Amino acid sequence: MHEQLDDAINHCYLSEIAVDHLKAIFGERIPNRPDLVKAHAAAAAAVVAAPAIISPAPSVGRSTSG
Numbered sequence: 515m516h517e518q519l520d521d522a523i524n525h526c527y528l529s530e531i532a533v534d535h536l537k538a539i540f541g542e543r544i545p546n547r548p549d550l551v552k553a554h555a556a557a558a559a560a561v562v563a564a565p566a567i568i569s570p571a572p573s574v575g576r577s578t579s580g
């Protein structure tokens with residue numbers, strides 16, 4: 515139950531899915547109100563909206579073994 519609750523609270527990016535997880539755990543005691551759930555979708559959208567930063571490959575010096 516602890517793992518399912520952690521998934522619903524910390525790992526759902528859509529509020530509808532979070533409510534579904536909570537309803538599966540607690541049953542009909544949880545109302546079907548996704549508008550009351552704050553999901554992490556804003557963070558995911560911010561990552562997708564940021565442009566990719568292209569950096570050069572690091573320069574690795576020559577080495578010998580032995």
